[in-house]
Amino acid sequence: MSVAESLVEGAPLAELSRRARWHVINTVASSKAGHIGGPLSAMDLLVALYFRRLRIDPAAPDDPDRDRFILSKGHSAIGLYSVLALRGYFPETELATFDHGDSRLQGHPDMLITPGVDSSTGSLGQGLSSGAGMALAAKRLGKDFHTWVMVGDGEIEEGMVWETVISAPRFGLDNLTLIVDLNGLQQYGWPAAPGDRFDRSEPMGHVDLQKVFTGFGWNVLTIDGHDFDAILTAYADADARRGATGVPTVIIAKTTKGEGVSFTRGTYKWHNGVATPEQLEIARRDLATAEGER
């Protein structure tokens, strides 16, 4: 039995990811608004975290000793909502209310109204700082939980991220882990080559993130963000360092934007978008027949 099958019996991660990805594209299509590429690139990381690593109880979403997770790239909210629904925080049917008036599932996560959401986000670059505050408070209060934060690679263009990257090691926050969803594309960004009007390049393609984070004093793990064994190993490594090292961990997870659906995969053009009925049929087939299920 692989690591991926060990904790939640009867729920293979690949199957959960496919189901959550379907919720993303289907929900955005029915609500006629929302993001696709980012939620899909992050999905394997989110599913692995929520189903194998976080010490949480959907029946007690405010448990003071629960692990925290902050989706700093808040525009991927529908990705988080899909996982929260599968994990049991609210019914999967509630996803149909996404972006509707009076819905608990707002366009960006709202900690005051959505069960399981530990921090409101939406303006990029803020989540790591919020997570550092939670991790520092946990240290001071002698609490043993772990705070996890996910950012996108486009998001780390925001200066505030680096204010926290510099200071987190000073506070000894080994109970803080940053996951970089390095999907290699942002909403529009830069041309792949000068003058190229049809292809876009990686926002952090010119930066050696491993060296950067190492230079700032972080523990750096670099993985394939769609390989569940690699993800779970990295999560276990990060968690094991809690309380032992005084150094925060960053997991640089190489992912593919729009992963899992043939026509959204690897293109900036599905950063957001509403699938047609025909496209939804393609997505349904793509997500029903994925290979490599664990």
Add this chain to the structure above:
Amino acid sequence: MKAQRVVWGETLAQLAATDDRIVVLDGDLATSTRSDIVAEARPEAFIEVGIAEQNLVGMAFGMSTLGYRPWLSTFGVFLTNRALDQLRMLVSQTKAPVRIAAAYSGLLNGSSGKTHQDIEDLAIMRAMPNMIVIAPADEFELAAAVRWASGHDGPVYMRVARDAVAPVFDEGREFRLGAPTVVREGADITLISTGVQTSRVLDAAQLLAADGIDARVIHLATLKPLDEDALWDLIGGEPHVVTVEEHTRIGGLGGLVAELVSERGAVRLTRIGLDDRWSESAPNDFLLDRYGLSAEKVAQRVDACLRAPIG
């Protein structure tokens, strides 16, 4: 006579001695804001975050989710401008019990000049949902407001002046959220002020009295929430009201009173404050005189108002 910033540090040090939820997060300005008083008296209640105001707000928010009641320590101008998005997203939106101490508020900041003058803060913070906006008159009211804010379960924005002013109140001053306070009775004209400017407006009223003009002075320590009925009861029948603030005339105290009187009835209103322009670095007396906020300049303006048919 103590400066508000000193009393802020002293009061927080006292409060932190009995309430370990109270922490001060500093943006490397402790010797200016006087959070160094907390750092020396209660080191465990003091957290240096460094020169990173956005991270300052983010970390304070994060700590507040675990029950802390953090105060922010840096120049107000960096909070209401540089870290405005963080205040809006992480404090206002989430109703976090983060206390925003806006040090060196207003025009007078030790000759640091226009880059450090926070003269738009009341307009900005007043527009933010869930935000309580307080500008105490003197050291005693500030101490009372700090004690009140420390017990409040939500966001608070508070002006903290750098330099001491002649006290308006005495040591027994209590803070009552939203309540207007008549600090001087007078029959000829009503002046409304906020923050430490109220002290200078009281001096202006003395000058006016020597000229035979009997001015009433109302102090608003809270701009939001405001007991509008109570304020209207005080000014509703008045022929002429003058607001005076160490703030741009746009959207602050003058804006607030203009909104009230335009909805409730006809009251002639004159707004004294900073013109819509950049100021400069100079000693306090020079700035107050140049920009019309000294006791003498306020008295002259009020005197002129009473003589002029409109304006």
